[in-house]
Amino acid sequence: MITTQVGRMLDEEHRSNLELLERVERAVGRAPESTPDLAALLGRFAHAMEHDIDRHFRFEEEVLFPRLAEAGDGAMAALLAEEHQAIRDVTEEMLPLVQDMAEGRGDEESWDRLRLAALELVERQVAHIQKETMALLPLLEDLLDAETDGQLALDYAATA
Amino acid sequence: MSTAGAFLGGASGRLLPASLPLRFFGAAVAYHLLAWLVLAVSSRDALPLDGGLGPPLAALHLLTLGVFGMTALGAAAQLLPVATRQAPVGEHALRAVWWLYTPGVAVLAWGMHSARPPWIALGAAAVMLPLAAWTVLVARHLVGARGMPGVLAHAWSALACLVLVLVTALLLVAGWLGWPAPGRQSLLPLHLLVGPFGFMGLLALGLSYILVPMFALAVPPPERTQLASCVLVVAGLLLAAASVLAPGVPLLQPLAWSAGSTGVLLHLYLMRQALATGMRQDLGRSFVLVKSAWAALLLALVLAGVLWSGLPLPHARAWLALALVAWLLGMVLGFLQRILPFLAALHAAAGRRRGPTASSLTHERALRLHIACHFAALALLALAIGLGSATFAQLGAFTGLAGACAFAVFYLHVLRRLRAARP
Numbered sequence: 001m002i003t004t005q006v007g008r009m010l011d012e013e014h015r016s017n018l019e020l021l022e023r024v025e026r027a028v029g030r031a032p033e034s035t036p037d038l039a040a041l042l043g044r045f046a047h048a049m050e051h052d053i054d055r056h057f058r059f060e061e062e063v064l065f066p067r068l069a070e071a072g073d074g075a076m077a078a079l080l081a082e083e084h085q086a087i088r089d090v091t092e093e094m095l096p097l098v099q100d101m102a103e104g105r106g107d108e109e110s111w112d113r114l115r116l117a118a119l120e121l122v123e124r125q126v127a128h129i130q131k132e133t134m135a136l137l138p139l140l141e142d143l144l145d146a147e148t149d150g151q152l153a154l155d156y157a158a159t160a
Numbered sequence: 161m162s163t164a165g166a167f168l169g170g171a172s173g174r175l176l177p178a179s180l181p182l183r184f185f186g187a188a189v190a191y192h193l194l195a196w197l198v199l200a201v202s203s204r205d206a207l208p209l210d211g212g213l214g215p216p217l218a219a220l221h222l223l224t225l226g227v228f229g230m231t232a233l234g235a236a237a238q239l240l241p242v243a244t245r246q247a248p249v250g251e252h253a254l255r256a257v258w259w260l261y262t263p264g265v266a267v268l269a270w271g272m273h274s275a276r277p278p279w280i281a282l283g284a285a286a287v288m289l290p291l292a293a294w295t296v297l298v299a300r301h302l303v304g305a306r307g308m309p310g311v312l313a314h315a316w317s318a319l320a321c322l323v324l325v326l327v328t329a330l331l332l333v334a335g336w337l338g339w340p341a342p343g344r345q346s347l348l349p350l351h352l353l354v355g356p357f358g359f360m361g362l363l364a365l366g367l368s369y370i371l372v373p374m375f376a377l378a379v380p381p382p383e384r385t386q387l388a389s390c391v392l393v394v395a396g397l398l399l400a401a402a403s404v405l406a407p408g409v410p411l412l413q414p415l416a417w418s419a420g421s422t423g424v425l426l427h428l429y430l431m432r433q434a435l436a437t438g439m440r441q442d443l444g445r446s447f448v449l450v451k452s453a454w455a456a457l458l459l460a461l462v463l464a465g466v467l468w469s470g471l472p473l474p475h476a477r478a479w480l481a482l483a484l485v486a487w488l489l490g491m492v493l494g495f496l497q498r499i500l501p502f503l504a505a506l507h508a509a510a511g512r513r514r515g516p517t518a519s520s521l522t523h524e525r526a527l528r529l530h531i532a533c534h535f536a537a538l539a540l541l542a543l544a545i546g547l548g549s550a551t552f553a554q555l556g557a558f559t560g561l562a563g564a565c566a567f568a569v570f571y572l573h574v575l576r577r578l579r580a581a582r583p
Contacts (some may be wrong), residue, residue: 015439
């Protein structure tokens with residue numbers, strides 16, 4: 001049970017992100033080639049990864065992970081931050097390919113690369129959310145008192 | 161050491177070094193293979209599983225101690241720190257437990273297979289000592305636990321049952337050695353109750369509250385309902401134990417069955433809710449095994465009820481034994497095929513900017529073959545019981561052996577990939 005406001009907000013974002021990830025996984029996993037619908041879906045996906053996830057990641061890295069480290073779980077914070085970086089790397093690889101597809105410049109090879117990158121991104125993101133749901137979100141209860149929790153939740157909401 | 165490496169190996173982390181859980185899981189994979197092998201080469205006379213010494217009893221203990229027990233030791237050591245928000249139990253002690261327990265299971269099984277009480281005594285000592293040490297280690301760990309009261313209640317209850325398993329096992333071995341001991345007619349039912357339903361069952365139920373929401377990305381079930389399920393299952397076990405010790409007292413068995421079944425149904429309802437509301441809907445092949453295990457658990461409860469009610473169902477004991485094996489084997493192998501690549505990917509990420517994904521460490525073809533063989537083996541064994549056919553029993557055992565080989569290929573592949581991925 002997630003009891004903090006910050007935890008609930010992050011969990012909510014995980015949920016909506018996962019919904020998109022599942023759609024991408026289903027659509028891309030079975031598609032032999034790109035279609036306009038697929039390209040549009042991947043465009044939305046790339047946008048979500050680039051903007052929404054980056055906001056989410058930055059909040060965790062700048063606000064939560066330092067607190068986690070102070071509380072003696074710095075190694076866990078470092079692992080989660082490394083996973084953020086891996087997800088950013090795959091997203092960076094994916095973005096030009098999505099752009100090519102959207103502009104009709106993609107060929108069979110770039111579709112294959114895009115498909116593999118998308119599936120890798122989905123898997124990394126799902127595994128990362130699993131770890132955060134299991135380890136980070138329950139810990140927030142110990143890391144944040146009610147006042148700090150409320151203030152951080154307001155601050156985070158303001159960046160949306 | 162990299163930051164991730166510090167997490168993986170550091171005392172403040174909640175992950176054990178990779179070699180620890182993997183050695184328990186590896187031994188479980190090996191004993192899975194050995195159990196089917198023993199059954200395959202002896203299944204011509206394996207059908208009357210009457211609890212007497214011989215190959216069937218050896219195969220059964222290779223499964224219960226070698227596969228279920230071994231996995232339980234490794235999984236609980238790795239997963240309980242997540243639930244309790246504490247550092248894992250002592251690494252050296254866990255290593256010592258593995259070094260004594262692993263050959264102990266083999267010696268015990270050999271003693272049972274060849275009906276040699278001295279070997280049984282030696283194996284039993286080598287199994288019971290590490291199990292007792294593990295009980296103390298985990299109990300000490302649970303004393304300082306915070307969070308997840310439902311999981312903790314299951315863990316404590318499972319530990320209490322493990323103590324009873326050890327006591328009843330000790331007395332059964334004493335009987336085989338010709339030493340003074342209470343009669344087998346009450347010891348054996350107690351042992352069969354607190355082993356699969358108590359220790360392994362309660363641990364499986366409790367760890368499911370961590371694993372199922374984790375893989376399905378669901379909100380963990382309400383703690384109160386988890387606790388209610390635990391209380392009902394424990395009440396069922398206590399009443400069932402009382403019915404063994406005081407066979408003349410009326411209503412104990414129906415009450416035990418009602419309480420236990422209600423507890424299990426509540427647990428399955430919580431699992432269904434977690435799967436239905438989880439963010440991940442497609443959980444793949446591993447959850448086909450887990451769901452089949454839940455179906456087998458329901459079947460086992462029905463069969464236990466039939467046995468107690470005295471309804472004339474031919475081969476009811478054998479059906480119950482098969483249902484119990486299908487339940488625990490499905491749970492263990494279903495979870496293992498998810499946990500192994502997940503854990504390996506986590507460890508392989510140490511010191512790397514972009515470690516391998518879990519799917520890149522797994523072996524899909526081997527797992528596909530395993531699941532086909534697993535279900536075919538259970539179906540053939542069911543046919544063997546129904547028809548009283550030793551040929552089907554042998555066919556089922558060889559099919560199970562093929563599946564166990566496929567699972568071992570998957571395990572070795574994960575290990576190889578993990579080794580190759582590490583810096």
